Amino acid sequence: MSEIIRRDPRREWIARNRLHPDHASVLAALGVNRGGAAVSEWLGPHGVVRKNPHAIGFIGPNDVKRIDRSGFQQGGQSAATTPVAQDSRRTVTIDQPAFLVAVVPDLTGGRLSAHDKDLLGLARRVADADADQPGAVVAILFGEHKGEGDGELKEQALGDAGIDRVVHLNDEFYAGFAPEARLAALSAVEREMMPRFWLLPDSPLGGADLGRRLALRLGERAATGVWQVEADNEASLGWRCTARGGAGSLDIQRPLPRVALALAECAEPVDETRHAAEQLTLAASIPTTLSRIEDLGQVAVDPAGVALAEAEFILSGGNGVKEWGAFHHAAKVLGATEGASRVAVDDGFMARDRQVGATGTWVTARVYMAVGISGAIQHLQGIQRCDKVVAINLDPGCDIIKRADLAVIGDSTQILAALVTMVEQQRGGQRDAA
């Protein structure tokens, strides 16, 4: 068939003329008529798509004709073909990778952080650059991976982030500050898999430390603070990067070395494909080194002394807190930093520097517990970057409930008291057992 659209002006004229005796048969021949209803769209004489608004739409309430152009109700009665919200990710498996890109995510709190996901996006860009010879992304995970949900879903979270292979090292001696043990493990990966690139997040006390150690161990001059990566045929590995240097005052353009430490937002996270996240185990056992650094564990810091903006766990009180003494006690028992809504501050129950929200502090807590806070937009703005929100409120219809991952409907005083008793009991039990 030739590519040229052959047009028959006479037939088009008949198609436009509803009163013509051949109208219906011509329409059928043109093939624009769906489902037997009146025609709503056809190609006009100048190659422009013409539409007949009388043929589409439906009679809404009050006998008014409505046309919904969202695509759901095209062509009159064909409303039944509403697409179901379905999983749009393409599944990709790479069986024979041409090369490997190793990524060591931070896995803060057992989950891939936003920074990790950006980094994996960058790894995918590097791996997928040549469609004929795709590389595979290997993630080396230290410590427990919590994922979103369990079983299948847990693996899916890794695959969704763009990971083809996973090396999961969950032994006890990798926990805490164990750079020497982790470095030994990464060296073993290097020996066995020879990845073309090593990518780590340049985040304090995560990849920034481990990545620099790894670079020196491999004898590479790492690029640090990388925020842009572009293909470059002149570079030895085919990529060029832009890195921040000189305390953030310089942009350094250099060929991408084998080890790169990237900043957050270095690339878009993966959101169109799903990868296999297949488990790998290392063939050789990792030599255990005698560590010269001993981790004595975290020191208890006074949560009240932690700046609100960087606190990890915040107990925030609003207008619905009736017993402030009990609230302060609860914060102490839970070991949480105290926050407040504006009303609580205005009423003088909390200090001004404790206010969370648009005119207060923008917090980044991993767990934010809102007690008796309705969730006004000014307040919700301040907690945008929190991971998990727990709400205790009397009103099941208020806005904080929509934002919360866990909402308990009930009286704040009673629930807090029950929680405090429970925590104290558990602690007491542990102490007895110990």
Next chain:
Amino acid sequence: MQPDLHQKQQQQGIDVAVLVSIGRHPTTGRARRAEQDARGLELALAMEAELPGTRISMLHAGSQDDSSEAALRGYLGMATGVGMGLESMTLLEQPEGSDAIPALAKHLAATSPQLVITGARAERGEGSGLLPYALAEHLGWPLVNSLASVEKVENGVVTLLQALPRGQRRRLKVRLPAIISVDEAAPAARQSAFGPARRATFEITPTSPEADSELAQWHLAPARKRPKRLKIVKAASARDRFKAAASKSEGKGGQVLTDVTPEQGAEAIYKLLKEEDVLR
């Protein structure tokens, strides 16, 4: 016997080498003492105050000229008493643009201090923060980064507090000799006094410089502002795009517990807190 020995150790103190670089004022670009290195020196001075007999030696590898000398004197002026070990500092002389690591590694191997304190990153040049790691790898010493304070030194083992994100601290025990690097978590440096800074002298040691040829090939430019990330909405129709832009995010719809006793509610919350590992 034991406490006696302990006392002796305490009194002996240790040799601390502080590596200092030339900083850059963020707005004017002038040479100054580097923020993090000054904090490192502050840490050493605090150790000296607590641990009598601690000897501090300061070390800089670079060229000698007027502006860098003024910046280095900024460190020397931090001594507030006599005999604080800051009457002079060692300058490993090498021209601008040479690699500081071999010179420093050689000097440290020769003088063998027990503790080396550095800043996390330099304020000029590449500023990659690789130097402490390179020295640790060269010398084969353990390295601890992001230090908040030194708690005590005992029998060749130093107890440190490392700063974690979110204001947390971690206690570590490290066998000496070791390298520790300091960033913003360490206590702020004291002011520099003019008199002692003026009186201090430099001990200049010539080195056999190695030019940093790799750095010379790179393209260095003043930092550009990073583009803001746009919220990309992948929607098929205009209506979806409008909805995504106009509606407030509803969240994924969490679990809502209605009609529960306070105990049941508290239990659910307790479970979540345990899962997230925020209860200590």
